Amino acid sequence: MLLELRSEADAMLPWLNAPWRELQRRRANATLPHALLLGGPRGLGKARFAEAWARSLLCGHPDSEGNACGVCAACRQAAAGTHPDLRQLAPEGGKSIAVDAVRGLAEFLSLMSQYGGAKVALIAPADRMTMGAANALLKTLEEPPAGSLLLLSSDRAGLLPATVRSRCQRITFTVPPRDQALAWLAPQVPAGDAELLLALAAGAPLTALELAAPGVSESRADLWAEFEAVAAGRMDPVLAAERCKERGGNGCLQWMSTWVMDMIRLQWGVQARNTDLRGGLERLARACGRRRLFGYLDRLTGGLRNLEGSANPQLVLEDLLIGWAELTATRRGS
Numbered sequence: 381m382l383l384e385l386r387s388e389a390d391a392m393l394p395w396l397n398a399p400w401r402e403l404q405r406r407r408a409n410a411t412l413p414h415a416l417l418l419g420g421p422r423g424l425g426k427a428r429f430a431e432a433w434a435r436s437l438l439c440g441h442p443d444s445e446g447n448a449c450g451v452c453a454a455c456r457q458a459a460a461g462t463h464p465d466l467r468q469l470a471p472e473g474g475k476s477i478a479v480d481a482v483r484g485l486a487e488f489l490s491l492m493s494q495y496g497g498a499k500v501a502l503i504a505p506a507d508r509m510t511m512g513a514a515n516a517l518l519k520t521l522e523e524p525p526a527g528s529l530l531l532l533s534s535d536r537a538g539l540l541p542a543t544v545r546s547r548c549q550r551i552t553f554t555v556p557p558r559d560q561a562l563a564w565l566a567p568q569v570p571a572g573d574a575e576l577l578l579a580l581a582a583g584a585p586l587t588a589l590e591l592a593a594p595g596v597s598e599s600r601a602d603l604w605a606e607f608e609a610v611a612a613g614r615m616d617p618v619l620a621a622e623r624c625k626e627r628g629g630n631g632c633l634q635w636m637s638t639w640v641m642d643m644i645r646l647q648w649g650v651q652a653r654n655t656d657l658r659g660g661l662e663r664l665a666r667a668c669g670r671r672r673l674f675g676y677l678d679r680l681t682g683g684l685r686n687l688e689g690s691a692n693p694q695l696v697l698e699d700l701l702i703g704w705a706e707l708t709a710t711r712r713g714s
Contacts, residue, residue: 423584
């Protein structure tokens, strides 16, 4: 469902108000750029913001704040995914955005608008474009057809080629103030959980809300128990890798990355984000050298990239869990 930035949604996502109003101001002054790159951490609503902005541009009767009316023919088509002047690109098969898709997008933007207004293209996450796709996009960015708007959204905008980034106007979303985020989150999660969830989400409210979904807490607890068991030599890392794959390897590696980062934080005397696991994290942090933890964190980051590609998930997870067992072997022998 696309985000509608109306009064009730403004109350739910207040951190989107400022960039929304700034774009509306530029729209009124006819100073909108031909390409926008929405960047910032995951869990702030960038992609939904882009969708709402596209609907606003296409709507036949937007209100005084620029919100799409939701009832005109253009709005109904946009909501159904059938608007002839709107195109969205996403990774194919969850992997990447291919060059042919971007070439098709360029052809779409070159055609005359069916409604006589703007033609809008959304690319999210933009960092998943292949190098060939990014290069194909450059021509459109350098010579944008009249009346076209490209909206790129990415949690990792730094991975985009500099040539693409430099041809887009950047809007960087930042985590909202803690009090604002808690005020939005607290009514939607079990009592007393909001602060921990927000900490685990590094301040991103939508990610925090995802972490409150049924089964997430239990899955995290099981993974932590296995993470500790591998470190203590009580569990075969290959078996742990199999269980990680069953749960979803990407999510497991993200949790493991936060735990390793917390161990590093604790070694530096900085507050851990996983506050409920502080005792166990401190024990592991004392037993692991800082340099080796940084090295293992790099391996986890590489593993996440490999899972986004065509690597065998089981082999990636086995390599990382065996690496964790090796990292903690000295501790077991002491």
